[in-house]
Amino acid sequence: MRDRQAARDARRAREFEAFAAGASGRLLHAATLLTAEAPDANPRARRLLTLALAHTYARWDRLRGEDPYDCARQYLATRFARTTWHRYGALGRARPDPRSPLAALTPRERLVLVLRLYEGVAEEQTAALLGLPVERVHTICDRATATVLHPARPAARPANPKTALS
Template identity: 60%
Template sequence: MRAVGHRVGPYEEFEAFVAGAAGRLLHVAVLLTGEPEPARRLLAGALARTYANWRRLRGDDPYDFTRQELCGAFARTGRRHHGGAGILARLSPLERVVLVLRVYEGVAEGVTAAQLGLPAERVRVLCDRAVAAMRARETA
């Protein structure tokens, strides 16, 4: 039990964030990579970058920052590790990122575009193509 007046430090704040968000973030990472071990490595890197920026994140949502780091790292390295297993295995790394952000995470098209440094129209096309590929997979 904490003493009255005990102030929570940045480490404890970060620890509480990880305890609450790690499961959902790991699910995002597994959707992207298709495999648990690469997903854990991807998430560990994103969480390390979040912790390194923790003080700067005051007032911002650390979940959004971590998810952006996670997706950005996958988009940059996914081409090297393309493939994997899972339902999204047929999609390109960028299609996976867009689909996960837009459909699974419910991130607005404009926000997704800004986070990925793409025009909103490109995000729309990528999402439409990914959804069509998933639908075609269901009927095959």
């Protein structure tokens, strides 16, 4: 009996290690995009990844045919949304790193954009995951895409007032 349990636990650990080795890079990149941290300095993203992997490991035996990557991604997204909401309010006042490609976006825009474009999650699934209407997810994704593709130009510096009056 103990031998079977030990063999089952060892198999479970090997399966999860293989999953984590294959999925952690992509999940970390998604978490880094969500937190808008620099890729080389991303403690919040690493914490999100650790929590998502721990949650997936805890559910490993109950997944029964479910995709473990989908489970980890869902937890990552919902944890990011919940943490941002509770810690920084509805608008999310965490300061993104200016080196992040998504620094100009709000946390909700980053979340929708990462799920839709980077992860390829359908609008309906994204809407269900975030508790938003599909139309709202579509609008947020369009606005975020436009912001990333066509960033606002910095305001022109006024000319020297002494030379402008001449």
